[in-house]
Amino acid sequence: MPHALGLRRSAAPWPLVAGWLAVAFALTGCSSPPPTHEEAARALLASEPFRVARLETAAAEAPGPCPEAMNHHPEWSRWTSLGIARVSTVVTTAGAVCRLAVEETYWREAENWRHRIPPDNAPARGEIALPVGVRSLVRVSDIRSVGNGVAEAAFEWQWRLNQAGQRFGIDTKPLRGWAQLVRDESQWRAMRIELGGQ
Secondary structure, three states, X not given: OHHHHHHHHHOOOHHHHHHHHHHHXXXXXXXXOOOOHHHHHHHHHOOHHHHXXXXXXEEOEEEOOHHHHHHXXXXXXXXXXXXXXXXXXXXXXXXXXXXXXXXXXXXXHHHHOHHHXXXXXXXXXXXXXXXXXXXXXXXXXXXXXXXXXXXXXXXXXXXXXXXXXXXXXXXXXXXXXXXXXXXXXXXXXXXXXXXXXX
């Protein structure tokens, strides 16, 4: 008899247990920890701003002989003076045209970076797009949880340049950025990123 009484006393009403578990689960979700610095870094590096290359663009050709055409395309003077490209006048059935050609060293390098140009950012017809650098994460400086699997991260980044980017003299000093990170089923993702200085 005492044994049967003990069983009755230890049993808990299932609705009460289910309710307690639901509350505990909700509280656990609200207080879920923010990402570690390593998790935040992985989320940032997987985001589009850190995957795509910075591009320098120029028209591939212009009508008229090169001295005349270069007056209308000041960027050509920069590309040629830096040794990144050369111009040549070509006579066609429609008349003389000036064509800009990237030097072989930089062209080969650009070909190796083509995977960093997204399709929606592909160069327009008649345009040369030269990848010159990608964003590199310097460090995640601060992480703050805002609840419900959402966090904010402050970070520093800088341009990592290829040879062409170095010739263009692009500034590589560290810049600050901010990101909103969201936790999905398996990992943290950067859903919104603001970059200082671009």
